[in-house]
Every structure is written in C-alpha cells, then in structure tokens.
Amino acid sequence: MIIVLIGYMASGKTSVGKKLAKKLNYKFIDLDDYIVEKENMSVTEVFKEKGEIYFRKQESIYLNKLLKSKKNRVLSVGGGTPCYSGNMDVILNSKNVKSIYLKASLNTLVEKLMRKKATRPLIAHIETETEMTEFIGKHLFERVQFYNQAEIQVSIDNKSKDDIVEDIILELF
Numbered sequence: 360m361i362i363v364l365i366g367y368m369a370s371g372k373t374s375v376g377k378k379l380a381k382k383l384n385y386k387f388i389d390l391d392d393y394i395v396e397k398e399n400m401s402v403t404e405v406f407k408e409k410g411e412i413y414f415r416k417q418e419s420i421y422l423n424k425l426l427k428s429k430k431n432r433v434l435s436v437g438g439g440t441p442c443y444s445g446n447m448d449v450i451l452n453s454k455n456v457k458s459i460y461l462k463a464s465l466n467t468l469v470e471k472l473m474r475k476k477a478t479r480p481l482i483a484h485i486e487t488e489t490e491m492t493e494f495i496g497k498h499l500f501e502r503v504q505f506y507n508q509a510e511i512q513v514s515i516d517n518k519s520k521d522d523i524v525e526d527i528i529l530e531l532f
C-alpha cells in the first residue's frame with residue numbers, strides 16, 4: 360500500500376510521514392525531497408531559476424512515477440501537489456493508494472508558518488501576521504476543494520506528531 364499524505368504547507372506531511380513510516384516499517388519518500396534530489400537544486404532555487412510552472416511539471420512527473428510502485432510506502436507530497444495537473448485524480452485512481460488529508464485550521468497554519476516561512480517560496484516574502492492570515496485564508500479556500508477529496512481526513516490542531524500518527528493508524532486499519 361502507498362499512503363499519501365496531503366495538506367497545506369506546514370501541516371506536518373514530512374515530519375508526521377517519517378514517524379508513520381517508521382511505525383509501520385514502510386519506506387518513507389517525500390516528494391519535495393525527491394524533486395530536490397533529482398533536480399539537484401533546492402525547491403526555492405527551482406522556483407527562482409526555472410519558475411513555478413517547471414516545478415509543477417516535474418512534481419507531476421515524479422508523483423506519477425512514484426505512485427506506480429507496488430511496495431509499501433508512505434509518500435508525503437508537497438502542499439500544492441494535489442491542486443495541479445490532475446494530480447488528485449491520479450492519487451484517487453491509483454491502485455493500492457490511500458490518501459490522507461492532514462487538516463489544520465487557519466489559526467494553526469498561520470501560527471506555524473510565521474515561524475517556518477523561509478524555505479517556502481510561496482510565503483517567504485510575507486511579513487506581518489495580518490498579511491499571512493489573509494494570504495493563507497484565500498489560498499486554503501482555493502485548495503480545500505482538492506484536499507477534501509482525500510479518502511481519510513485527520514485533524515492536526517493541538518495534537519502532537521505521535522497523536523496524529525495514532526489517529527492515522529486508527530483510520531487506516
């Protein structure tokens with residue numbers, strides 16, 4: 360089975376995904392890290408030097424490739440992955456794939472992203488909390504229609520990473 364974690368930036372896809380994989384004894388793959396390795400550039404550099412459209416094309420190519428694996432995997436995708444190139448349909452229609460939306464409230468996301476924006480090119484330029492709230496509020500409104508299609512939703516507000524892993528396992532098995 361491939362367990363695909365989706366959700367907005369900083370919802371915990373990478374860090375919770377790693378813990379989940381360890382617990383299940385599955386291999387962990389992070390799509391952003393995979394892109395960085397294949398492209399030999401950081402996500403920020405790809406955005407800056409090649410542009411977002413190039414990033415989205417490569418993201419979709421690598422996602423399609425990774426979803427063909429028949430092995431047990433936890434695959435954490437990027438925050439935008441489900442929202443481009445028909446990627447959410449591919450995730451939903453691939454065999455042996457379970458999609459999980461790590462659902463966070465706007466407040467949780469703003470609070471986390473004010474602290475962790477530097478490596479995230481879409482929000483790195485935002486300075487005040489008011490601007491961040493406005494940006495994420497609008498962005499999330501556009502994206503939830505994709506995220507909500509996931510087969511399983513797990514709320515992450517006020518939970519530790521271990522709590523979230525437990526909740527995911529309860530939903531899956």
Ligand SMILES: Nc1ncnc2c1ncn2[C@@H]1O[C@H](COP(=O)(O)OP(=O)(O)OP(=O)(O)O)[C@@H](O)[C@H]1O
Pocket residue numbers: 366367368369370371372373374375391435436437438471475479515518519520523
């Ligand atoms: N439940 C949690 N409790 C405390 N800290 C958390 C929790 N979930 C994530 N974090 C921390 O928040 C930060 C963002 O998490 P992470 O990088 O896993 O998010 P992401 O969904 O992979 O983001 P991106 O889409 O940008 O890749 C990390 O520093 C992580 O350690």
Ligand SMILES: O=C(O)C1=C[C@@H](O)[C@@H](O)[C@H](O)C1
Pocket residue numbers: 367368391402436437438439440478479480481
């Ligand atoms: O939400 C997004 O569109 C992104 C999230 C990150 O995971 C990276 O994939 C990149 O910074 C774009």
Ligand SMILES: [Mg+2]
Pocket residue numbers: 372373374389391435436437
């Ligand atoms: Mg990540």
